[in-house]
C-alpha cells in the first residue's frame with residue numbers, strides 16, 4: 015500500500031479535434047460546469063486534424079471559470095521551453111492560477127521530424143526534457159537576480175530576461191513510463207502522468223513507476239509525497255459491472271479508490287468526448303471516490 | 313478605394329478589447345509586452361470577445377516552428393470564427409511566410425515541403441483549413457522588408473511614431489514597385505498604420521493607409537472618424553493570383569451583389585470546403601451560396617445567363633451520383649438554408665430548409681417525441697433525399713420521406729417562386745415527390761411528422777457461407793415481420809482465409825424490450841450469429857451517425873447501381889452470390905421498402921415503384937466489371953431508385969412509362985429550356 019495522502023483531482027482528457035471547431039471547448043465548459051478539477055488536451059502538432067493545443071487551451075481558459083487546464087502532454091520537441099514557461103505563466107496570471115504544465119519528451123518522431131524539428135533518441139529526449147525543466151523554472155524565478163543562463167546541450171539560453179512568474183506554484187507534470195524519465199521526475203518534476211491504456215501490465219504497473227520516482231526523489235533530497243501521481247483512464251459506464259472501469263458509477267468509485275489507496279494515484283483523468291460521461295464522472299464517481307478514500311485514510 | 317477603411321485599437325487586456333468591440337472598432341491588435349506572451353493573450357482575448365478582428369502587432373517568429381505557428385493561427389482563426397490577422401516579425405520572414413501559407417493552404421494536395429536556407433520542413437501535413445484566408449502582415453521600413461512586403465505580404469504595418477509622412481509615402485511607393493515586379497497589384501497589400509489619437513479625418517486620408525490602429529491606452533470613441541468609416545468599399549477583393557484561377561465561360565464580374573459576398577471561386581480558400589461532394593471529386597468554376605429564397609432567384613438568373621456552362625444543384629452534397637459538383641461549371645449550394653422550424657405543434661408540422669442534414673432534423677424534432685424517417689445516414693441532406701424518395705430506418709412502418717411531405721416552396725427555372733401542395737400546383741407537387749431535381753430548386757419543405765418513442769436498434773453479424781440461402785431466408789423473415797421492423801443487409805466480396813459474413817441491421821419502432829426481441833428473433837435466426845448488439849435508444853441516436861463539422865473530400869467517380877425488387881427469390885439470390893464471387897463490387901446492400909411504402913398508390917407520386925419490398929445497391933470501382941456482374945441481377949428488378957444509381961441515362965428504369973410520360977409533359981411546362989439537368993435528366997415532351 016502506497017498512499018501519499020494528496021488531495022484527489024478528477025479531470026477530463028478531451029480530444030482537441032479541429033472539426034467541429036468548438037467541440038473541445040464545449041466539452042471543457044461541460045467539465046467546468048460539472049465541477050471537475052481539470053480539463054486536459056493532448057498535443058500532436060504534426061496532426062492537422064487537431065487544434066494547436068496551446069491555442070485551444072488558452073481559448074478554453076477564457077470560456078471556463080474554475081476548472082484548471084493543462085496539456086496532456088505538450089510535445090517538447092515542437093515547443094521551446096522558454097516560450098512554454100512564459101506562455102504558461104502568462105495564462106496562469108490571466109486565469110488567476112488555473113494552469114498547470116503537462117510536458118512530454120515527444121512521441122511519434124516521424125511527425126515531429128516532418129514539421130522541421132530534430133529527431134532525438136529516447137535517451138537524448140530525457141536529457142532534453144531535464145534541460146527544459148531547468149529553463150522553465152529559471153524563467154519562472156522572476157525574483158532571482160540576473161537573467162536566465164542554461165548552457166545545455168539541447169537548449170542554450172543565455173541572458174534571457176526572467177519572468178513572468180506564474181500566479182500560483184505551477185506544477186510540471188511529465189508523461190512517462192520508463193525508468194530514466196521516471197528518475198528525472200523524481201529529481202526535477204512535480205508529477206507523473208501516464209495513460210492506463212499504455213500500461214502493459216495494467217494498473218499494477220504503477221508500483222514500478224512509484225518505485226523509480228520515490229527512489230530518485232529521496233536521492234535528490236526531495237519528499238516523494240509531494241510528487242503527484244496522475245493517471246489517464248478510460249472506461250464505460252454500463253448498467254452491470256463487468257470489468258475494471260466498466261460498470262455503474264459505484265463500481266468505478268471502488269476501482270479508482272483502490273488505485274488511490276494501493277498506488278497513491280491522486281488524479282484521475284477520464285478520456286472521453288461524451289458530455290454525459292463527463293457529467294456522470296463528476297457527479298457520481300468523484301465524490302464517491304473522495305468519500306471512500308477519506309474513510310480509509312481516517 | 314479598393315478597401316473599406318478599418319479602425320483598430322492597440323489593447324493589452326480583455327477590458328480594452330471589449331471596450332473597442334463596444335465602440336465599434338473593426339479590430340484589436342496586441343502589442344509585444346515584456347510580461348505577457350502575446351499569442352496567449354490574443355487567444356485569451358478571442359475567448360472573451362465575439363465579433364472584433366484580432367491581431368498582434370508582431371509575433372516574433374523565432375519563438376515557434378513556423379509550421380507550428382501556422383497551425384496555431386488556423387486554430388485561433390477557427391475558434392474565433394475567422395477573426396485573425398497574423399502579423400510577423402523577426403528573421404527570414406520570406407521563408408516563414410511561405411511555410412505558414414503552405415500549411416494553411418489545406419486544399420493543396422500533398423504535404424508541404426520547404427527546404428530553405430534557414431528553415432526546413434521536410435513534409436508537414438497541411439491544415440487545419442482556417443475559417444478564412446488569414447492575412448499575413450509584415451513590417452520593417454528597410455528596403456529588404458519593403459520588397460518582401462510588396463512581393464508576398466497581405467499587409468504592411470508601420471508606426472507613425474517612428475516614421476513621418478514623407479518616409480511613409482516613399483515606403484508605400486517601394487511596396488507598390490515590388491508588388492508590380494512580382495506580378496501583383498498594389499491594392500493587394502493593405503497599409504496598416506499605428507497612429508496616436510489626435511489626428512482628424514483629412515489628416516488620416518492624406519496618409520494613404522487603409523487600416524488605422526489607434527494607440528491610446530484606453531480605446532477612444534470613433535466619432536472623430538465617423539465620416540471615413542461610412543465610405544463603402546467592395547464586398548470582396550480578390551487579388552490577381554486568385555483571379556488567375558478563374559474558369560473560362562463564367563462572367564465573374566456579373567455576380568449580383570446579393571451573392572458576391574458568399575460566392576466561392578477556385579482561387580478562394582473556401583474552395584477546398586465546397587469543391588467536392590461526399591462521393592465525387594469536383595472542380596466547379598463558381599459556387600454560389602444563397603441564404604434566402606430571393607438569393608436563390610438571383611442565383612438561377614446567373615445560371616440562365618450561362619447557358620452552355622454545367623450547372624449542379626447541391627443541398628448537403630451526399631448525392632450518390634455526385635452531380636452536385638462538376639468541372640468548370642456553376643454550383644448552387646443550399647448549405648446555408650438549413651433551418652428546422654416547428655410550424656404547428658398540434659399538427660406536428662415542421663418546415664425544413666434543403667441544406668439541413670437529416671440528423672439536424674432529428675435533433676430538432678426529437679425532443680418533441682417526433683421523428684421523420686429519412687435514410688440510414690444522418691449526414692445526408694434534406695434537399696436531395698426529399699425530392700427523390702427517402703428509404704429510411706422506419707420505412708415499413710411509416711413509408712417514404714416524401715409520403716409525409718405537406719408542401720414545398722420551389723423556385724422554377726424562370727425564377728418564379730411557387731408553392732406546391734395537395735391543394736396548389738398539384739402537378740408540380742406530384743413531380744417533386746420523386747423527380748424534384750428536374751423541376752426547380754426546392755427552397756423549403758413542410759412535413760407532417762409523427763410520434764416515435766425509443767426504438768430497438770439491432771446490429772448483428774451472421775455467417776454467410778451460403779450467401780444465397782442467407783438472402784432468401786433474411787428476405788422471407790423480414791417480409792413476414794411486423795411493420796415495426798425495417799432493416800438492411802450488407803455483404804462484401806469473399807475474402808480469402810476469412811469466414812464469409814453479413815451485417816444485418818434493423819430498427820424496431822417499438823419501445824417495449826420484449827416486443828423488440830420477439831420481433832427480431834426470426835431475423836436473428838436466419839444464420840449462425842457471430843455478434844449481436846441490440847439497444848433501446850432514441851431514433852435521434854440511430855441517425856446521428858455522421859461526424860459533425862468537416863467538409864466533403866470525395867475523389868474520383870463513384871460507380872453505383874440500384875435495383876428495386878419485390879421478393880428475394882432463390883434465383884435472384886443465386887445471381888447475387890455470383891456477383892459477390894466476381895469481386896467486381898466492394899459494397900452490396902439491401903434495404904427494406906414495402907409495408908407502408910406500398911400503401912401509397914403508384915400514381916400518387918413520381919416515385920412509383922411502390923410494389924418493391926427491397927432496394928438493392930452495389931458499388932464498385934471498375935464500371936465495366938460492375939456492369940458485367942450487375943447484368944446477372946438485372947432481369948429480376950422492376951425498376952431502380954435514382955438516389956442510389958450513378959448511371960444517369962437510366963431514367964426509363966427510374967420511372968415506369970406512365971409516370972415518365974407525365975413527367976415529360978410537366979418538364980415541358982416547368983422547364984422547357986432544361987435548366988435543371990444535372991441529375992437523371994428527363995427530356996421535355998415535344999409538342
Ligand SMILES: Cc1cc2nc3c(=O)[nH]c(=O)nc-3n(C[C@H](O)[C@H](O)[C@H](O)COP(=O)(O)OP(=O)(O)OC[C@H]3O[C@@H](n4cnc5c(N)ncnc54)[C@H](O)[C@@H]3O)c2cc1C
Nearest residue numbers: 627628629630631632636687688693695696703749754991
Ligand atoms: C452515405 C449515404 C447513405 C445514404 N443512405 C440513404 C438511405 O438510406 N435512403 C435513401 O433514400 N437515400 C440514401 N442515400 C442517398 C441520398 O438520399 C441521396 O444521395 C440524396 O440525393 C442526398 O441528398 P443531398 O442533399 O445530401 O445531396 P446533394 O448531392 O446535395 O444533391 C443530390 C441531387 O439532388 C438534387 N437536389 C439537391 N437539392 C435539391 C433541391 N433543393 N431541390 C431540387 N433538387 C435538389 C440535385 O439534382 C443534386 O444533384 C444515401 C447517400 C449516401 C451518400
